[in-house]
Amino acid sequence: MVKPVAGGNEWRLTDLLGRSMGVVRAVEGGTFLVEPDGNARVTMTGMRCGPFNSLDDALAAIETHTRGVCRREPPEAP
Template sequence: MFARRTDSRFTMDVIVTPAEGGTVWQLTDLLGRSMGRITASAPRQFMIHPEGHASETMAGIQQGPHASLDAALAEIERHTRGVCRRNPGEDQL
């Protein structure tokens, strides 16, 4: 996992991969371990669902609803102090 300690928080980069017909995006760390997912339940209703080790890393994150996928990714970046990267070849998010 790519994580560096900054003060009392970790900095972590996240890979974002679309799945399930454009309503679910998988979140993984740089080693391919699941960090959770983002789901779109309705227009302008994007929710962040941390899982596994990310449950601790993302404790206290605003899970949503967020107005867009970009807004949800920005919340992850703010909270983890890292970067959300689209999976290479998956630029059509």
């Protein structure tokens, strides 16, 4: 699951059980980096973590590497 975090430059990644899988972060220059956390450190070993040109490119890399699907959740309420 991919959920935007308040501030608009970070997206939280969780598995379907709600465990942290890391974040995708927008950085200077308009690129995106994947920062694995928890179980994803092992799952994403060997995956290119960036820079990516877009959030969609970063999520596509995760999907390809993990053979899974990234589903977007609505933003958090203010």
